[in-house]
Amino acid sequence: MSSLPGLRADLGELTPLARRAVSLDPAGLGRVRCADGRLALLVRLPFGVLAARTVAVAADQPGTDVTFGASDLLAWLDGERADPPPARDAEWRSPLPPTRGWRRIDTVPDEVVRALVRSGALTLKDTAAREGVPGAQPRAEVTDALLDSVVLTVSDDVGQSAEVTLRTLSALTRLGFLARGSHIGVDLAGRWTRVAAEYGSVYAERPGSGLALRPRRVTDPGRE
Numbered sequence: 132m133s134s135l136p137g138l139r140a141d142l143g144e145l146t147p148l149a150r151r152a153v154s155l156d157p158a159g160l161g162r163v164r165c166a167d168g169r170l171a172l173l174v175r176l177p178f179g180v181l182a183a184r185t186v187a188v189a190a191d192q193p194g195t196d197v198t199f200g201a202s203d204l205l206a207w208l209d210g211e212r213a214d215p216p217p218a219r220d221a222e223w224r225s226p227l228p229p230t231r232g233w234r235r236i237d238t239v240p241d242e243v244v245r246a247l248v249r250s251g252a253l254t255l256k257d258t259a260a261r262e263g264v265p266g267a268q269p270r271a272e273v274t275d276a277l278l279d280s281v282v283l284t285v286s287d288d289v290g291q292s293a294e295v296t297l298r299t300l301s302a303l304t305r306l307g308f309l310a311r312g313s314h315i316g317v318d319l320a321g322r323w324t325r326v327a328a329e330y331g332s333v334y335a336e337r338p339g340s341g342l343a344l345r346p347r348r349v350t351d352p353g354r355e
Contacts, residue, residue: 145172165195237285
């Protein structure tokens with residue numbers, strides 16, 4: 132906790148994610164982690180997505196791993212409160228992805244991602260119309276089933292594959308992580324899948340994979 136003021140300048144680069152998280156869920160949490168010269172803000176969003184933005188730091192503060200109220204953290208970063216927010220570590224009950232050991236499976240152009248998201252949005256719209264509610268959202272269970280459907284499968288040159296859901300890609304575009312003319316990287320580490328874009332990453336635990344995989348080729352992210 133005492134290291135947080137020393138990271139304030141670097142945390143400023145993570146403010147856009149904090150602001151988006153608060154706009155979606157004012158009562159949500161933000162977790163700040165610093166390790167290996169990289170600082171990350173992780174947020175669990177109300178539509179079932181774990182998102183993060185990571186930046187390099189000049190002055191490393193190893194061992195920093197603290198949870199705050201996202202609104203409190205944003206108020207401190209915006210200068211609306213003088214003191215750092217109180218820690219709320221006990222309230223973060225979700226598992227966390229690893230900081231190391233990621234294997235790059237493939238990269239995908241942003242136009243492919245946007246086309247998949249547009250197609251998914253049209254499917255949701257058509258489903259609502261078929262249920263007799265044009266212009267509305269389909270039932271929650273139908274929406275969840277569509278969002279959790281796999282819309283992208285990639286594989287590497289040694290036969291390891293990763294599946295990405297519509298929920299993950301939709302979150303990536305909704306959070307503004309995907310820059311025009313860029314690409315995403317699809318990575319694996321143990322039971323986790325990471326979709327890394329220009330301005331941030333979205334993480335998902337792969338179902339039915341309680342045992343960690345041993346990747347043959349390890350790459351650390353150049354950016355998240």
